[in-house]
Amino acid sequence: MASTIIGAGITIEGEISTDEDVVVAGTVRGKLTAKEAVTIEHGATVEADVQGGSLVVGGSLTGNVTASERVDLQSGSRVIGNVKAARVTIADGAQFKGNVDMDV
């Protein structure tokens, strides 16, 4: 497991792209592209369009999301933006404003 980790004290402004997993515990502004799983942890702030294999959000996300597999918005998350994925779950306690496109 050699995933990219954006620690809680770290801010990246710009573009991140990777073939592997990304875990965000800090702040990302710009664009985030990963082939594998993207995890936005509780306490993290992401203001970016996010593309990934799968996406789990526990923190705050502002931006449009596209996942090739699934998107899970966990309890306590706050998401503003459009979500596009074949499978989407929104947990009780998640805040969400935007459109969901499951490509039906």
Added chain:
Amino acid sequence: MPMTPARPQPRTPVHGGRSSGESEARISRGARVRGRITGTGDLVIEGQVEGDVNVRGDLTIAEGATVTSPSVGAGAVTIAGTLEGNVAATGPVRLGPSARVRGDLQGTAVAIDDGARFAGRLDCEFELPPELGGASQGESRGRASARR
């Protein structure tokens, strides 16, 4: 495990520690960042970074990593990869045997291992032997094709 620096340094960077370091950050091999990286924690770069890097913790540029950055600021800096840009460290700077650095280095101490390639200016306080001018604080200017 990715390449580690040649030898441990005074303030050992959090290296490979998974969730132990709360504010650890790692740009993995295969990852590419274009933009600015700032923050308080340690940072390990194994992939590619283009843009300013400014962290208050320690910075490790691992072997195989490529960093192109007008300005790199950090605590202790360990370089085993390729860096094009200037380093201003509040701690020591170490160039490992596989380091390829073009730019100016500033730190409390600068160590260049055998095998490292370096073109740039060194800016740190050190003792010059008396036969070389004897000034107790010196700056070596010019290009050093480093052999220690």
